[in-house]
Amino acid sequence: MRAELVFVGTELLLGEILNTNAQYLSRRLAELGVDVYYQVTVGDNPERLEGALRQAIGRADVVLTSGGLGPTDDDLTREVAAALSGRPLREDPAVLAEIAAWFERAGRPMTANNRRQAMVPEGATVLPNPVGTAPGLIVPVGEPRQPGGEPPALVLMPGPPPELTRMFEDHVVPYLTRRMGGTPLRLFTRTLRFCGIGESALADAVQDILAAQTDPTIAPYAKPGEVHLRLATKAADAAIAEARFAPVVEAIRQRVGQHLFGTDETTLEQAVGDLLRQRGWTLALAESCTGGLVAKRITDVPGSSAYFLAGYVTYSNAAKMDVLGVPAETLAQHGAVSEATVRAMAEGARRRSGATVAVSVSGIAGPGGGTPEKPVGTVWIGLAYPGGVRARQFLFRGSRDHIRQVTAQYALAYLWAHLREGR
Amino acid sequence: MRAELVFVGTELLLGEILNTNAQYLSRRLAELGVDVYYQVTVGDNPERLEGALRQAIGRADVVLTSGGLGPTDDDLTREVAAALSGRPLREDPAVLAEIAAWFERAGRPMTANNRRQAMVPEGATVLPNPVGTAPGLIVPVGEPRQPGGEPPALVLMPGPPPELTRMFEDHVVPYLTRRMGGTPLRLFTRTLRFCGIGESALADAVQDILAAQTDPTIAPYAKPGEVHLRLATKAADAAIAEARFAPVVEAIRQRVGQHLFGTDETTLEQAVGDLLRQRGWTLALAESCTGGLVAKRITDVPGSSAYFLAGYVTYSNAAKMDVLGVPAETLAQHGAVSEATVRAMAEGARRRSGATVAVSVSGIAGPGGGTPEKPVGTVWIGLAYPGGVRARQFLFRGSRDHIRQVTAQYALAYLWAHLREGR
Numbered sequence: 061m062r063a064e065l066v067f068v069g070t071e072l073l074l075g076e077i078l079n080t081n082a083q084y085l086s087r088r089l090a091e092l093g094v095d096v097y098y099q100v101t102v103g104d105n106p107e108r109l110e111g112a113l114r115q116a117i118g119r120a121d122v123v124l125t126s127g128g129l130g131p132t133d134d135d136l137t138r139e140v141a142a143a144l145s146g147r148p149l150r151e152d153p154a155v156l157a158e159i160a161a162w163f164e165r166a167g168r169p170m171t172a173n174n175r176r177q178a179m180v181p182e183g184a185t186v187l188p189n190p191v192g193t194a195p196g197l198i199v200p201v202g203e204p205r206q207p208g209g210e211p212p213a214l215v216l217m218p219g220p221p222p223e224l225t226r227m228f229e230d231h232v233v234p235y236l237t238r239r240m241g242g243t244p245l246r247l248f249t250r251t252l253r254f255c256g257i258g259e260s261a262l263a264d265a266v267q268d269i270l271a272a273q274t275d276p277t278i279a280p281y282a283k284p285g286e287v288h289l290r291l292a293t294k295a296a297d298a299a300i301a302e303a304r305f306a307p308v309v310e311a312i313r314q315r316v317g318q319h320l321f322g323t324d325e326t327t328l329e330q331a332v333g334d335l336l337r338q339r340g341w342t343l344a345l346a347e348s349c350t351g352g353l354v355a356k357r358i359t360d361v362p363g364s365s366a367y368f369l370a371g372y373v374t375y376s377n378a379a380k381m382d383v384l385g386v387p388a389e390t391l392a393q394h395g396a397v398s399e400a401t402v403r404a405m406a407e408g409a410r411r412r413s414g415a416t417v418a419v420s421v422s423g424i425a426g427p428g429g430g431t432p433e434k435p436v437g438t439v440w441i442g443l444a445y446p447g448g449v450r451a452r453q454f455l456f457r458g459s460r461d462h463i464r465q466v467t468a469q470y471a472l473a474y475l476w477a478h479l480r481e482g483r
Numbered sequence: 484m485r486a487e488l489v490f491v492g493t494e495l496l497l498g499e500i501l502n503t504n505a506q507y508l509s510r511r512l513a514e515l516g517v518d519v520y521y522q523v524t525v526g527d528n529p530e531r532l533e534g535a536l537r538q539a540i541g542r543a544d545v546v547l548t549s550g551g552l553g554p555t556d557d558d559l560t561r562e563v564a565a566a567l568s569g570r571p572l573r574e575d576p577a578v579l580a581e582i583a584a585w586f587e588r589a590g591r592p593m594t595a596n597n598r599r600q601a602m603v604p605e606g607a608t609v610l611p612n613p614v615g616t617a618p619g620l621i622v623p624v625g626e627p628r629q630p631g632g633e634p635p636a637l638v639l640m641p642g643p644p645p646e647l648t649r650m651f652e653d654h655v656v657p658y659l660t661r662r663m664g665g666t667p668l669r670l671f672t673r674t675l676r677f678c679g680i681g682e683s684a685l686a687d688a689v690q691d692i693l694a695a696q697t698d699p700t701i702a703p704y705a706k707p708g709e710v711h712l713r714l715a716t717k718a719a720d721a722a723i724a725e726a727r728f729a730p731v732v733e734a735i736r737q738r739v740g741q742h743l744f745g746t747d748e749t750t751l752e753q754a755v756g757d758l759l760r761q762r763g764w765t766l767a768l769a770e771s772c773t774g775g776l777v778a779k780r781i782t783d784v785p786g787s788s789a790y791f792l793a794g795y796v797t798y799s800n801a802a803k804m805d806v807l808g809v810p811a812e813t814l815a816q817h818g819a820v821s822e823a824t825v826r827a828m829a830e831g832a833r834r835r836s837g838a839t840v841a842v843s844v845s846g847i848a849g850p851g852g853g854t855p856e857k858p859v860g861t862v863w864i865g866l867a868y869p870g871g872v873r874a875r876q877f878l879f880r881g882s883r884d885h886i887r888q889v890t891a892q893y894a895l896a897y898l899w900a901h902l903r904e905g906r
Contacts, residue, residue: 072505072509072522073509073513073519073520073522074509074510074513075505075506075507075508075509075510075511075512075513076510077506078501078503078505078506079502079505079506080501082495082498082501082502082505082524083498083500083501083502084498085498086495086496086497086498087497087498087499088498089498090496090497090498096496097496097525097526097528097531098523098524098525098531098535099495099496099523099524100521100522100523100524101505101521101522101523102520102521103520105520108520108521112521345775345796347775349782350779350782351775351778351779351781351782351783351787351791351794352768352770352774352775352776352777352778352779352782352794352796353775353779354775355774355775355778355796356773356774356775356776356779358774359772359773359774359775359796359798359887360774360883360884360887362849362850362851362883363851364774364798365798365799368774368798368799369798369799369801369802370795370796370797370798370799370801370802370806371774371775371794371795371796371798372793372794372795372796372806373768373775373778373782373793373794373795373796374793375782375787375788375791375792375793375794376788376791376792376793376836378792378793378836378837379792379793379836382835382836383793383795383806383835412805412806413799413801413802413805414801426785427785428785428786460783460785461783464782464783
């Protein structure tokens with residue numbers, strides 16, 4: 061099957077927004093085995109939009125559009141699709157009721173403009189939009205190209221990515237799948253997420269598995285502070301894909317399982333939270349250069365209050381002494397960014413909060429504050445636990461923001477590795 | 484002048500990369516006053532690429548392309564442009580020497596394939612590429628459309644964004660400027676950023692200014708916890724634009740200046756930092772549901788150690804009592820999410836740190852923890868300052884992540900408004 065994509069919106073032509081829908085839809089259509097030869101972006105202009113849709117529907121079985129379904133006068137995709145297909149617009153009472161209910165739930169008044177979104181071309185299929193007010197539409201255009209086939213169709217979707225992705229997955233994927241004859245091969249992936257090991261060391265350890273593997277394919281990806289192995293296979297259903305993944309995952313696990321913190325969407329903060337829960341342990345944090353970022357990530361996880369007791373963002377030396385009990389002599393002799401200081405910070409956070417473990421961070425995020433001995437990017441991470449205290453030095457490069465992000469990532473990785481050892 | 488954009492690469496059609504060039508070129512062309520009505524993406528297929536270029540050059544004065552200039556067999560843009568323009572390709576010795584020098588500098592061997600990049604259509608202009616090996620090309624196509632004018636042209640640029648942006652700025656902008664007759668109008672913008680006022684209230688307050696204003700145009704944008712007014716004008720230079728902005732900004736400032744925290748890229752945390760610096764004040768934070776996010780934002784600003792002393796992420800009630808001295812009775816009687824608790828948290832953070840002001844946050848970010856009296860999204864924000872303590876209740880909707888983000892934004896806005904009053 062052949063599809064084309066038409067993106068509608070003057071804001072795209074002016075470069076006011078980045079067209080992430082283009083990548084999303086392209087990737088998903090490739091995964092579904094649908095060919096896409098052209099993508100076109102046009103503005104909110106009825107003649108040019110109609111021309112672009114007419115050309116696209118002449119070349120493809122299905123034309124997917126995003127944008128131009130909103131309530132304002134410059135949202136024209138619905139009207140243009142109706143005119144192009146020769147299908148008059150009629151107000152759909154069910155759609156109108158849906159829209160009214162949406163405004164009711166949102167506690168906002170429904171304006172007259174919003175009624176336009178309930179207009180449906182005759183014979184079109186309505187695609188519900190649980191995330192917003194603009195429903196999607198499948199509008200058949202002309203006659204089937206093969207006897208007994210379906211006519212070409214315009215599939216109109218809203219532009220905001222949360223609305224588009226939800227509608228695409230829930231309604232357009234089943235539609236395309238059905239049009240292609242039932243159960244085409246779909247792409248399934250399994251991402252294995254590692255920390256505490258570099259990309260080349262990981263690739264070395266599983267070199268022969270990577271080389272011998274053709275289905276599923278395996279590709280390594282490096283991200284700051286973690287490495288992923290992404291397994292991919294095309295299969296008719298999840299069970300078939302799972303059967304292909306399982307032995308490969310097991311082989312990889314036997315080699316480097318001690319660094320595997322999660323699969324697919326699992327974040328490092330979730331993996332840390334899971335281990336804390338399993339052990340019945342609690343956590344405290346003492347942060348300097350990350351300024352609360354580690355605590356923010358720990359508390360991103362719903363239910364983190366079960367194990368996270370307190371974070372101390374001790375930005376000033378006075379706060380390090382007062383709250384964490386870091387001795388003035390330690391700061392004077394070794395400085396705030398030093399092994400002695402992060403050890404004292406971790407011990408202080410653990411003592412003060414009563415937590416089982418505490419992680420501490422102190423470093424120079426820049427752009428100022430670096431010296432020849434301790435350049436920008438110098439970071440110490442400490443860990444206090446029932447059996448003692450540990451600390452490790454790092455040197456990161458990059459912008460202030462990057463150094464802070466990577467430091468938080470390594471602090472979590474340091475904690476995860478420790479929890480995994482069970483100490 | 485009218486331009487079209489053609490993006491070349493099967494990797495774009497497969498969604499393997501995000502097309503950031505589209506936004507970059509669109510924004511820059513808009514700023515230069517060049518109209519763009521269509522953008523097209525095609526794969527590495529000579530027939531479809533030629534068709535797309537032929538259609539584009541039929542509609543526009545200049546067609547800008549990105550991609551397909553590399554050394555491999557699927558890089559076809561140069562060959563297709565030569566065929567379309569009827570200009571035979573010839574090896575250009577100067578370009579070849581440039582490419583050889585590039586490989587010399589990079590310490591990599593030059594392959595036979597790379598010689599292809601030295602092929603230049605007869606009569607085309609070569610655009611140097613200091614960042615990579617593929618030079619750009621300006622290829623005239625056909626005859627001028629007006630007597631004495633220039634013929635339409637294809638402007639071929641490499642796909643990698645660092646190469647494309649450098650070539651566009653250094654060579655294509657001067658070319659377009661010259662074609663437009665010297666000093667074209669460029670788009671200038673000024674964004675005014677407000678907090679502590681809603682979009683409709685702001686629009687009401689400046690309704691007549693918005694309605695009467697045609698140059699610069701003014702458009703309101705709402706973001707969580709802040710509202711922007713974006714002024715835009717096309718002018719030959721910044722001084723002319725500034726002269727148009729100044730009286731409008733002044734008129735707006737007189738109406739709603741008390742909510743204006745910054746212009747253009749200024750963030751709320753920068754605005755807060757600037758006010759703290761001006762007053763010589765210091766800051767402490769006591770966070771519960773935001774879990775360190777407010778501290779993270781404050782410390783995103785380089786140099787924030789000059790005024791930020793400490794943050795206390797008191798997630799547990801024990802930490803609220805221990806570190807901040809919140810009385811056990813307050814927590815027992817009113818709960819952790821209450822006016823009494825955030826007042827005590829702010830006072831405790833201010834006392835403990837010795838800071839001039841302290842902001843406190845306690846709320847229910849969800850998804851669990853809500854009750855009929857205190858549903859998910861209930862948030863209290865407190866503020867302790869030299870003259871006393873204040874607190875305010877909010878009710879936010881949305882996901883855990885959204886509630887946390889908005890809460891942090893409102894906490895900063897609450898602090899900013901207070902600092903602005905000078906209390």
